Amino acid sequence: MANLKFGTFLAPIHKPGMNPTLLLQRDLELVEYLDRLGYDEAWFGEHHSAGAEIYASPEIMIAAAGERTSRIKLGTGVTSVSYHNPLWAAERMVMLDHLTRGRVLFGLGPGSLPTDAMMLGLSQIDTRELLAENTDIIMRLLRGETVSAKTRTHELFDARIQMAPYSDPLFDVVVAAIASPTGARLAGKHGIGLLSIAATLTADGFSALQHHWGMLEEFAAQAGRADEVDRSTWRLVGPFHIAETKEQAYKDVEHGIEYWFNYLQHVAAFPQMDVRGENKREMIDFINTSGIGVIGTADEARAQVQRLVDQSGGFGTLLIQGHDWANPQATKRSFELFAQDVMPYFQGQAQPMLDAAERAEAVREGQAAAHVEAVAHMTKKYEKELGRV
Numbered sequence: 001m002a003n004l005k006f007g008t009f010l011a012p013i014h015k016p017g018m019n020p021t022l023l024l025q026r027d028l029e030l031v032e033y034l035d036r037l038g039y040d041e042a043w044f045g046e047h048h049s050a051g052a053e054i055y056a057s058p059e060i061m062i063a064a065a066g067e068r069t070s071r072i073k074l075g076t077g078v079t080s081v082s083y084h085n086p087l088w089a090a091e092r093m094v095m096l097d098h099l100t101r102g103r104v105l106f107g108l109g110p111g112s113l114p115t116d117a118m119m120l121g122l123s124q125i126d127t128r129e130l131l132a133e134n135t136d137i138i139m140r141l142l143r144g145e146t147v148s149a150k151t152r153t154h155e156l157f158d159a160r161i162q163m164a165p166y167s168d169p170l171f172d173v174v175v176a177a178i179a180s181p182t183g184a185r186l187a188g189k190h191g192i193g194l195l196s197i198a199a200t201l202t203a204d205g206f207s208a209l210q211h212h213w214g215m216l217e218e219f220a221a222q223a224g225r226a227d228e229v230d231r232s233t234w235r236l237v238g239p240f241h242i243a244e245t246k247e248q249a250y251k252d253v254e255h256g257i258e259y260w261f262n263y264l265q266h267v268a269a270f271p272q273m274d275v276r277g278e279n280k281r282e283m284i285d286f287i288n289t290s291g292i293g294v295i296g297t298a299d300e301a302r303a304q305v306q307r308l309v310d311q312s313g314g315f316g317t318l319l320i321q322g323h324d325w326a327n328p329q330a331t332k333r334s335f336e337l338f339a340q341d342v343m344p345y346f347q348g349q350a351q352p353m354l355d356a357a358e359r360a361e362a363v364r365e366g367q368a369a370a371h372v373e374a375v376a377h378m379t380k381k382y383e384k385e386l387g388r389v
Helices: 020-037 058-068 086-099 114-119 124-142 182-190 203-207 209-222 246-253 257-267 280-290 298-312 328-341 350-362 364-385
Strands: 005-010 041-044 073-080 104-109 147-150 155-159 173-177 193-196 234-238 240-242 294-296 317-321
Touching: 005 020, 005 073, 005 328, 020 058, 020 328, 041 058, 041 104, 041 317, 058 073, 058 086, 073 086, 073 173, 086 104, 086 124, 086 155, 104 124, 114 124, 124 147, 124 173, 124 182, 173 182, 182 193, 182 209, 193 209, 209 298, 234 298, 240 246, 240 298, 240 328, 246 294, 246 328, 257 280, 280 294, 294 298, 298 328, 350 364
Parallel strands: 005 041, 005 317, 041 073, 073 104, 104 173, 173 193, 193 234, 234 317, 240 294
Antiparallel strands: 147 155
């Protein structure tokens, strides 16, 4: 596999009651910071209820972040395509592709909050069926076809996008997957990427990693798209918070880990994201002992990334799940330490420096003696020139 890429996945999960204006600005500032640190991607969610996941439009977040950054790619994580006219969803992404000069990523999903779908009169079965129908329409449009189609929510008549994408031939398109085979099936059918949002949040999600990719390849072969799918387009999402010491990391996350657990346990209907713990200590210990993430040091984070590489058989990008476990300053420090002490080990940067240091250490004793001898030689030569010898 090629070197891993790294990024963040911002649902986000902010505790309700705080100033939403400040929260949105803080998230955009974080993406600016990640751009400077060298992260590759930032993904923004779409949600409309429950009070914590406050981005109503990932496209608007991309437009704002695109003006503040220069290199980081920006994705919809994900566009709830079951709620939208597929023509407009495709058109908006092509427009953003031009505005960002090729830095967009298009994530597709059914919509994760049942309370969102309820407001549109859609069941969870409806949203998953619409995901399949709308993904087919969107991919045909993005590949330049003229489409006439009717779904239970929209009808298109000779529909066509009016601009070609800026990216050549197309920006990355990925389908969200949690534990079911739906995402892998759609990704294989259309020859697009996979976004494993709950790759580490359940034992089933983690153990299913290799199976999901195998299923994707099987469906791609059936659709005649085997040569279009590549592990480099597979993205895994997992939670991390690191600090200089494990004790500091534990102290940091006491700031907000309880709300994150409460949200997944009692508010959002995500039974696949089965997190357990009744108090801060149990919650922190659960993250580490269950294997779903890391609260600790860079060494532990490196081990978790390697574990994901080994379990999956290889993927393209690791996305650090956005959360408010720690305060903003400690969160930024965690991202900085991750960029400094974790990413280089998976991007071919750490080993050459470690090898150079090892080579220098191996010859130090002999070179130190030679250095002393050289100094003595030059001192004697200098004294001779002055006539002192």
